[in-house]
Each structure stands twice: as C-alpha cells, then as structure tokens.
Amino acid sequence: MDALNKISPELAKISKEIPFRIPENYFEEFPDRLQGRIRAREKTGVDEKRMMAFKPYLAAAVLIIVALISGTLIFRNIAQKRSLQNLHAEISQTVERELYYISEETILRVMNYTTGQEAVTISNHTEEIIDYLMNEDIPLNEIIDAF
Amino acid sequence: MHQGTGKKASEYSDQELVGLFSEPEKREYAFNLIVLKFQERLYWHIRKILIDHDDTDDILQNTFVKVWNGLENFRLDSGLYTWLYRIATNEALSFLNQKKRRLALSLATLEKKLSDSLDADEYFNGDELQIKLQKALLTLPDKQRIVFNMKYFDEMKYEEIAEILGTSVGALKASFHHAVKKIEKYILEH
Numbered sequence: 001m002d003a004l005n006k007i008s009p010e011l012a013k014i015s016k017e018i019p020f021r022i023p024e025n026y027f028e029e030f031p032d033r034l035q036g037r038i039r040a041r042e043k044t045g046v047d048e049k050r051m052m053a054f055k056p057y058l059a060a061a062v063l064i065i066v067a068l069i070s071g072t073l074i075f076r077n078i079a080q081k082r083s084l085q086n087l088h089a090e091i092s093q094t095v096e097r098e099l100y101y102i103s104e105e106t107i108l109r110v111m112n113y114t115t116g117q118e119a120v121t122i123s124n125h126t127e128e129i130i131d132y133l134m135n136e137d138i139p140l141n142e143i144i145d146a147f
Numbered sequence: 148m149h150q151g152t153g154k155k156a157s158e159y160s161d162q163e164l165v166g167l168f169s170e171p172e173k174r175e176y177a178f179n180l181i182v183l184k185f186q187e188r189l190y191w192h193i194r195k196i197l198i199d200h201d202d203t204d205d206i207l208q209n210t211f212v213k214v215w216n217g218l219e220n221f222r223l224d225s226g227l228y229t230w231l232y233r234i235a236t237n238e239a240l241s242f243l244n245q246k247k248r249r250l251a252l253s254l255a256t257l258e259k260k261l262s263d264s265l266d267a268d269e270y271f272n273g274d275e276l277q278i279k280l281q282k283a284l285l286t287l288p289d290k291q292r293i294v295f296n297m298k299y300f301d302e303m304k305y306e307e308i309a310e311i312l313g314t315s316v317g318a319l320k321a322s323f324h325h326a327v328k329k330i331e332k333y334i335l336e337h
Binding site for chain 2: 016037
C-alpha cells in the first residue's frame with residue numbers, strides 16, 4: 001500500500017496479518033450451531049407472535065386495571081377524609097350540646113375526680129391560707145406577692 | 148459442494164442465493180449457503196471491532212438471525228455482502244454501546260478493558276508490533292476504528308465502505324487519514 005507508506009512509514013512496516021486465532025473447527029461447526037439457534041427461536045417465536053397479537057389488548061387491560069385500582073384508592077381516601085371530618089363535627093356538636101346541660105359544679109367535680117385528691121387538697125390549703133392572711137390584716141399587695 | 152449442484156457456496160451469486168431463499172422448500176439450504184459464503188469475512192470484521200472471540204461469536208449469530216428474518220424483504224438494491232456487512236457493523240456497535248451502558252463504563256475504561264483482554268486473550272497470537280497496533284486501534288473512536296479496519300486490513304474501496312457505513316467518500320478519507328496519524332503517534336510513543 002504505497003499511499004499508506006507515504007502517510008505513515010511506521011505503520012506500513014507492520015504485518016497486515018490479523019493476529020487473532022479462533023477455536024478449532026469453529027467455522028465448520030458454526031452453521032449447525034446457528035441453525036439450532038434459529039430453530040429454537042422459531043419455536044419460541046410462534047408463542048411470541050401470539051403474544052404480540054394480544055399485546056395491544058393486554059396493554060389496554062393493564063391500563064384499565066391500573067385506572068380502576070387508582071380510582072378505588074383515591075375514592076377510598078376521599079371517603080375516609082370525609083368520614084373523619086364528619087366524625088369530628090359530630091363529636092364537637094355532641095360535646096357542645098351535652099355541655100349545655102351539664103352544670104359547672106358537675107364539671108368541677110369531674111375535674112377534681114380526674115386530677116385526683118392531691119389537687120383538691122392543695123386547692124383547700126390555698127384557700128385556708130388566704131383566709132388566714134386576710135384575717136391577720138395583712139395588706140392585699142403582700143398576699144399577692146406571696147403567691 | 149452442496150445438494151448435487153456441484154457448486155461451492157462461494158460460487159453462488161447474490162441473485163442465485165436470494166432466489167433460492169425465496170423458495171420455501173429451499174429456504175434453509177439457501178441460508179446455509181449464505182452462512183458458508185460469508186461467515187468468515189463477517190467473523191473477522193466483527194472480531195476486529197469486539198476483540199473478544201465469545202462476544203464475536205454471539206454477534207455473528209445475531210447478525211445471521213437478522214439475515215434469516217430479513218432476507219425475504221431484501222431487494223438486491225445493494226449487494227448481499229454490503230447488506231450483511233451493514234447488519235454486522237450495526238450489531239457490533241450496538242453491542243459495544245450496550246456493554247458501556249451495562250457496565251457503566253466510560254469510553255476510556257472500555258478501551259482499557261479491551262486492551263487488557265488483548266493481553267490475556269488465548270486466541271491472540273500477534274507479535275509485539277501487532278499488539279501495539281491493536282492497542283493503538285482501541286484508542287480510536289469506534290467508527291474511525293471500523294473505517295481503518297475496512298481500509299487497512301480488508302483493503303476495501305472507499306466507495307464500498309461508504310455504501311456500508313452510509314458516509315461520504317471524502318469523510319471516510321479524512322477519517323482514515325486521522326486514524327493513521329493517531330496510530331503512528333501511539334506506536335512511536337509506546
């Protein structure tokens with residue numbers, strides 16, 4: 001290759017022989033291996049062709065199922081939110097209605113019952129102390145400072 | 148020799164092979180002739196791109212499977228060999244790109260991997276200069292390497308290469324010239 005010699009004398013020195021080898025009998029055996037592969041593909045290819053024919057329907061079915069599931073989930077979510085909101089409203093209405101009929105005394109009694117005996121005791125002591133201080137003629141600002 | 152015609156696979160013309168393939172009862176026979184006629188040239192073309200024998204074997208099979216599936220629609224607008232070469236080149240290039248993506252390799256890493264496999268390849272028996280040339284080739288962009296292989300090793304005409312790769316003759320000449328210069332530089336530096 002004279003042209004190559006002109007462009008690159010270094011390259012022209014290298015043998016053009018392809019330096020790769022192949023396994024023994026590779027080309028003798030290749031056609032049979034290839035035919036085997038093609039036959040195997042043809043067999044599976046029949047199934048693939050059937051699958052290809054059904055593919056659009058399959059895709060549509062998948063889309064419908066996904067839409068149905070998403071729809072159901074969204075609907076359930078909204079319904080749950082609504083029922084929660086309804087429940088909250090119902091509770092607050094009931095509490096309001098019932099509170100109207102409950103006397104302050106009952107509420108205080110319930111509060112005392114729920115906070116325990118200790119809270120009641122402290123409250124009684126405080127009142128006693130205040131009464132005592134008032135009786136002793138201690139000025140009001142000093143009593144306030146003490147608490 | 149095949150099926151009593153006394154002809155070797157290499158003696159069949161493209162028209163004869165395609166004609167035989169179009170007859171359902173002779174389809175397998177015609178395909179076998181095509182494989183016998185072109186397998187070696189296509190193997191070496193792919194091997195020079197992929198370096199590794201097993202990868203080459205896979206891609207050669209894929210190429211012929213595509214030929215089997217597509218030959219019915221082949222209209223002899225181009226030569227059979229040109230068409231086969233084009234399929235083989237595309238298959239080999241796709242394989243390289245997939246390999247890069249699959250292994251998340253950069254171009255430089257893939258070159259290094261191929262270069263290492265060259266040293267370790269039990270099916271490589273080149274001398275020191277040939278190893279150096281192959282390693283230099285691996286530093287080229289894939290398409291430039293293919294142009295170089297087709298021109299340098301296969302001694303194909305630019306017009307033939309242009310038809311296979313779908314590139315202009317001018318671009319191919321420039322590509323080959325650049326490839327030669329890069330290879331020469333590599334050889335002198337290593």
